Structure formats: C-alpha cells, structure tokens
Amino acid sequence: MKDLTQGSIPKHLINMALPMMIGMFIQTLYFIVDLYFVGKLGAAALAGLSLAGNAMFLIFALTQILNVSTAALISHAVGAKDREDANLTFNQSMMLSTVTGLVVCIIGYVGAEAYLNLISQDLATVQMGLTYLHWFIPCMALQFVMVSISSALRGTGIVKPTMIIQTLSILVNILLSPILIAGWGSGYAMGIAGAGLASSISVVFAVILLCYYFKTAEKYVSVDFSLWRVDTARIKKLLAIGLPAGGEFFLMFVYMGTIYWLIQPFGADAQAGFGLGSRIMQSLFLPAMAIAFAAPAIAGQNFGAKNYQRVRETFTWSAIMTCSLMAILTLACLSQAEWMVQAFSNDQEVLLISVVFLQLICWNFVPSGLVFTCSGMFQSLGNTMPALFSTATRLITFILPALWLSQQEDFQIEQLWYVSVTTVCIQAGVSFYLLRREFNKRLPQGESSSENLANENL
Template identity: 25%
Template sequence: MTVTNSNNKQVNLLEDPVTSTIKRITIPMIYGMVLLMTFNLIDTFFVGLLGTQPLAAISFTFPVTFTVLSLMIGLGIGTSAVIAKLLGKKETALAKNTATAAMYLAAIIVACISFIGYLITDPLFTLLGAQTSLLPLIHEYMDIWYLGSVCLIGPMIGNAILRASGDTKTPSIIMGSAGLINAVLDPIFIFGLGPVPAMGIKGAAIATLVSWLFGLLFVFYILTKKLDLIHRRLIPLKILFTSCRDILRIGLPAAGANMLTPIAAAIMTAIVATYGESAVAAFGVGSRLESIACLIVLALSMTLPPFISQNFGATQLKRVEEAYKVSIKFILVWQLIIYAILAVSANWIAHAFAKEAAVADLIQLFIWILPLGYGLQGVVILTNSSLNALHKPMIALWLSIIRLFICYVPLAYIGSLYFGLIGLLVGAVLGNMMMAMISYAQFIKQFKHIEFITLEQA
C-alpha cells in the first residue's frame, strides 16, 4: 500500500527499497515518541520534586498502569497485523470493518479491566510491596488514572490502525501533541497556578487524563473525517464478531505476551522493595529512563510490523527477512552508543531526578549496569513484534513466558540473593542476553517454515 510520509513523498511498503522504507516510516514515529517520552519523564521529574514518598508511590503504580497499557498494545498489535495483511491483499472494505470493530472491542475490555483494578487497589498494591503509608498517595493517582483509561483507545488502537496503513506521521503528531499537553499541565496541576489549586500527585494523573482525552478526539477525527478508515455508524453484529475474532486470535496472545513485561516489572519492583523506599524510587526513575533509552526500539516495534504484515500478505518474504535482519543489526549497534552516552551522563542524570543522595547513588548504579542489556532486549522486542506481524502470536507468547520464568527474572533474583542490588542488575543483563539468542534462533526457524509452506502453496 502507498502512503505519504512527512516530506509528502509516496512510500510504497511493497515495492520501495527495504532499508530506506523502514527509515522513512520510522523517523516520524521517533519524533512523536521523543516528545511523548520526554514529557512523560518531565512528569516523573515534577513528582520527584514532591519528595521520595510521592516518587515511590508513582513508581509502584508503574507495573499496574503498564499492565493495562500492555493489554491495549497487544490489541493494537492484533489490529495492526490483521489490517495490514488485508491491505497487502487489497481487501480494503474488510480492513475498514476490522478497524471499526477494534475500537469497540478495546473500549469494552479496558473499561472492565480498569474497573476491577479500581476495586482491588489496596490489596493489589500491598501485594506489590507498598507500605500502608503510601496507599493514600497511590489512590490519589490511580483513581483518576483508571477513570481516564478508556481514552487510551485513541492513542493505542487508533494509532495502530493508522500504522497498519503505513501512516506513521499522523500517530507521531498525536503522540507528540498529547505529550506536550501533559507536560504543560503537569506543573500547573501538581503545584498550582492562579485559581488552580496545588493537587500534588493527583494533579499529575489529571494532566494525563486530559492529554489522553485530546488524543482520543484527535485520532477519532482523523480516522472518520480525514482518512475514512473506520465507519461512522454501528456495524452489523455478525461483522463485528467476525472481525473481533480475527483481532483476538492475534491480539490476545500478543496482549498476554505484553502483559508479562509488567508482571516481570512487578516482581522486580517487589524484589527491589526489600532494599527500601530509596531503591524503589531509583528503580522507578530507571524504568522511565529506559523508555527514553529504548526509544528507537519502541519506534521500530511499531513500524516494522505493518511493513512485515503487508509484505507477508503480498507473499514477498524476502523483503520480510531483510527488514527483520537489518533492524536487528542496527538496534544492537545503536543501543551500545546509547549506553556510552548514559554511562558518561549518569552522575548528572541521577542528581537531576533525586533530591536525596541515597536515591541519586542508586539511580547512578542502575544506569551503569542495566542499559548494557538494552540492545539485547531490543532483539527480543523486535522478534516478538515480527512474529506477531507474521501471525505467529503463540510463538511470541511462549518466548515471553520463557523470558519471565527462565531468563530475565530468575537470573536477576539469583543475582540479588548472592550479590544484592548489583547482582540483581547484572543478572537482568545476562537474562536479556540469553533471551536474545533464543528469540533470534526461533524467528529464523519460524520464517523458514513459512517459506516452505508458501512454496508448497505456490
């Protein structure tokens, strides 16, 4: 399918050179994500100014909020994979039905999950290791966050529909604009300004809700009025159920795989919590820094699948293989460069995000060790997203299970038993190394199987 990039030049995902095409569709996504991630980091920065307790409280919320986000990302992956393959096969009417059904489906699911989360807030966060003194602060943030979670269908599912068509410029504009709104409102709602009272950590949640609502309205306008990628009316139940079934066939395993990531983060947070609130606060800052450090990986994980799915639908498998291998090679080199930059800047970063020396020292320790494994983690992420794009979601799910129960968390835990926090961080890096090798080998195996089946059908 042909789309227009930020330079108003036509990009054909099925015919243009692989490397340059991936570059052209990924760069707009990077711009949007840079703004979004930077503004989210600003959110953490402002909360950090409130003190260690609010920073620790928002750090405890990360595994829970990321679980809901991962569920939405999984549904977005299913949506993108199905729609992109249909577009590759030139079945545009069916693609439009699927896109419409995806919006309905995601809204219902996230509303149910968030309502359950709201009901079990206290026991859930107590299980994660939060002390009773932190629960009121966690409530202030999460009660608002749950309320606005349905708005996530805009930036998550709506953007997945746009990416499936090859349009990465519009999603980047939506993400960047929403992030800017969040960053502007954060200090106003957190510390107060004029008639707006200081609301502390609750203000951060309200700023997030407003930015998500903006993203929902923006993407809905684009999808209905500008690009006509979803229906403006209700679709027949038979079409809805059929489309939802196709999405869930990929989306549920993908969501399961994505939700294992915050589960791993929750277990890691619980382990870190045994070292005190300062360690949890530092781990929370490190988790958000990871989002910035792995920005290119995340951007590629969003733009590579539509490219793969469209070419898969058009049975152009050589382009699929080339795209995957080029992306893996690039990300390994890129993340080494990022590690060097972080290591040199570790002291400055640590003191920028922490008022207390103990927290700053721990942030610095995290930066010196964990980013060594980000390139390897990138191999795992891109492999899973590529397998989902090839409609192999169960393989991606099994790889995520292996990462959680065999590699990443177990090695980190064993390291912590013998060498404390340093051992935990080194173990996590070794876990990513082991998982990267397993993931790459599994992709090659699955790809050869797909090639064999395609040749037989031909």
C-alpha cells in the first residue's frame, strides 16, 4: 500500500502515470502491429477489424463498472485506514467479475453476427469481423478478472507491477501477431483470425502472471472465498459508483456504432478509413489517459482522509499535464497525419479518409483531455453520474445533427467530424461546470485533516 495523502502531488502523478505511460506506449505498438498486418489483408479485413474492435467499447463499459468502483471504494478505505472494508470490496468485485466474464463469453458467441450485420452492408466486412470476434471473445471475457485485480492494486497506490505485466502481455501479442496473422516462421497464415487468437493468448498470459503476483506479493487485500457470498449492500455501492462510469463507455459504443452505421453507404473503404484513423487517435490518447487514470487514486485517498485542498490540487495538476500533452498531439496530427497512416494500407481512398479524419478530429484533443481529467475526479469523489451526463450530452448533440446531415443530398463524411469536434467542446464545458459544482458541494473550503495541516506548517 502506498500513502498518497502525503508528499508532492505532481510527483505522485508522474510516479503513477509513468509506468502506465510505458505500458500504454507498448500497447500503442500492439495497435500499430495489429493494424499493419491486418491492413495488408485489404480494406474489408481492416473494416472488419474496426467494426469488431468497436465491440470492445461495450466490454469497456462493463469492465469500467468494476474498474472505477473498485478503485474508488478501496482508495477511500485506504485513506480511512479501514483494511477490512477494502478487502470486502475487492472480493465482491472478484466475484462479480468472474460471473460477468462467463456471461459475456456466451453472449458474444451468440450475438456477434447480428451486431456486425447491423452496422455493415458489406458481406466481406461482416465475415472478416465475425472471424476475428470468434477468436477474440476469450480476450474480452478475461478482461473482467484483470480489471478487478488491477483496480484493487491501483486503489492502494500500486501501479507498477500491473503495468509491467500488461506490458509483457502486449509484447507477447506483438510477437504472436506476425506469426499467426502472416505466418512468419510457421508458414501457416491465419489471417484476421490470427489477430484475435494472438490477443486471447496474451491476455491468458497476463491473467496468470497477475494472479501469481497478487497471491505472492500483495498483502493489503487478498482473495478470501468466504467473502464471495453476495453482499447486497456492497454490490449496491459498487454499482452506484460504477454504473454511470460504465454508462460513459456504453454511450461511446453507441456513438462509434452510429458513425459506422451512418457511413455504410460509402462502402468498406470509408469504414476502414474511419476505423484506421480512430485506432490511431485512440493510441495517441494513451499517454494523456495515463495521467487521468493516475489522478483518481491520489484524489480518492485524499478525499477519504478529508484532505480536501489536495483533491483540488490533484485536479489542477492533472488538467495541466493532460491538456498540455493533448496540445502537442494536436500539432502532430495537423503536420504528420499522412505519415502516421501511410504504412497501414495500400488503398489510397482508405488512407485519404484517415488523414482527413485525423486532421479535423485533432481539434477536439485538448477538450478531450479536460473531459478525461474531470471523469477521473468524479471517480475519486465516488460520484460518476455527472460524467455520464456529460457523455450523454455529447451523444445527443452529435446524433441529432448527424442524422439530419445524413439525409441531405450533399452529405459528406467530413461533416460528421466537424459535428464531433463541436460536441466534444460542449462536453468539456459541461464536465468542467459539473465538476466545479461537485467540488463546491463535497469539498469544504479551508478544511483538511490534522496531518495535512501539520505538513503545511512544516
């Protein structure tokens, strides 16, 4: 357990975010390798990967329920020095993650084809996406156990071991991708199925390592099957915090699915180009997201310890760091978008759509950084409903004009990106307003714990 109620907040943010950044950098390489080899299979394969990959937002929605709530409640318990409460939260989270993972696996195999047929009219794209999902679903199901363990460690201030394990897992994925997709060394190329299998194998590897580490090294919370009996009160607490956070990702799943649905008439090239551009954008976001992910544990422990001024300072430093990184990424996309995408496809139409997407959508990077930061702070306060409301605001303000534009004779894909940028700016304003209101309600000015006062006087 690491005490985050003492010491420099920027230093805590950097120390926690740095290993996350390293892990996310390796994850970026994984995205790049996956895109590179699948992109060589053609536009239908790239579009199928993108459509199937969008299902991960639905998995993120479900895992985020446990991720946010477990980390928040455990960080509050750590700040209040209540180990028994932290242990109960962890074991209830593990129970829920195990059951949910099994359910997701079953539903995934039953409903994959119907989902793909809903958002694509191209038979080759649907077949590619279905092939990928059949091998990728075990990876999605195992995410739940990984999230419960990782969020428990993060709530106690420990991030380095999980980042190392996730990094090793991604390296395994990177090594397996050319072997399984293109047949390097084996002479047997599985194509897009190999991409899904590589991901599933790497996650199995990560879960085994993570469980081993947790069993042998972590002592603050531990697996206790006697605590796996349904505790209705604790599950309600987990869901009260986690459901709105999960709702954010569910709305993102709906948002992305809506775009794929709207651009169906433009063909597989358009869906592939959007999928390529959005995957690169998500990869670019990872370093900034590492800082936003580090903030809830720091602010959560200080909130539990009633060090309210340090909670406010955590937001300030997190916002400065996150938005600064996003500003740099905006400049990179404006000047280097063509270089970023050129290696992933030989189809010039796919590349053109991706370049235009990145050069327009990058104008929402800085407001997105503010949204990430605000969402992290809502998590630390144990109230994620405002974050859900801001995401819903974005979804509504995007879908209504996007549907109207799609009915016009001169409808062009670029119009969707302009609307998207506008709606993210609106979302950032809503998130910041709601966070200020939450701070005024839950963080009394001038109040802090006796330890914090003592430190300020030194």
